[in-house]
Amino acid sequence: MFARTSRIAIASATTLLVLGAAATTANASPAPKNCVLNVDSGSMQCYGTFREAVTASTDGRIADAPLSAKYIDQELADRLKDSSGTAGAQEAVQLGVIYTDSNYGGSALVLTGGSGCQSGNGRDAQINLEGTWNNSVSSLTTLSCWLELWDAPNTSGVHQEYQQSTSYLGDAMNDRASSIALL
Secondary structure (H helix, E strand, C coil), X not given: CHHHHHHHHHHHHHHHHHHHHHHXXXXXXXXXXXXXXECCCCCEEEECCHHHHHHHHCCCCXXXXXXXXXXXXXXXXXXXXXXXXXXXXXXXXXXXXXXXXCCXXXXXXXXXXXXXXXXXXXXXXXXXXXXXXXXXXXXXXECCCCEEEEEECCCEEEEEEECCCECCCCCCCCCCCCEEEEC
């Protein structure tokens, strides 16, 4: 009798483990997106890794970026800011990166543009955030521009300016940005 009860208990426990694992897999978060947005044209392209996104956004000039945007160090930031590229190349300038999670995690959106910014000398561009990016920004990396986040479309409402990379936007702006001005 004891052996039969034990087998039933083991079978039940195994079934629960399998069902629990299946539920966890079904509820797993999707893989982070790594996208590039050209603020001049409004065109966006997404990639499997941050390395692929940077390679595309720099026209192949930088092909050794980390797989995750979480690991932008000062050397890579300096290379991303350097728009000189190869002789005669007409490539976009890397303006900044926004992230859906704090500490530079989650999905990453690389902002590019043709002329860069004058950092603090007026508004050089503005964009409305849509889809994944609307009301989900939690951290950012400044590159060629300062980033000013707004809680409403068309750079209206409450706003906060960021002059340096910020691992957490703070409670006032976290997951609230609907538009960005590039300064």
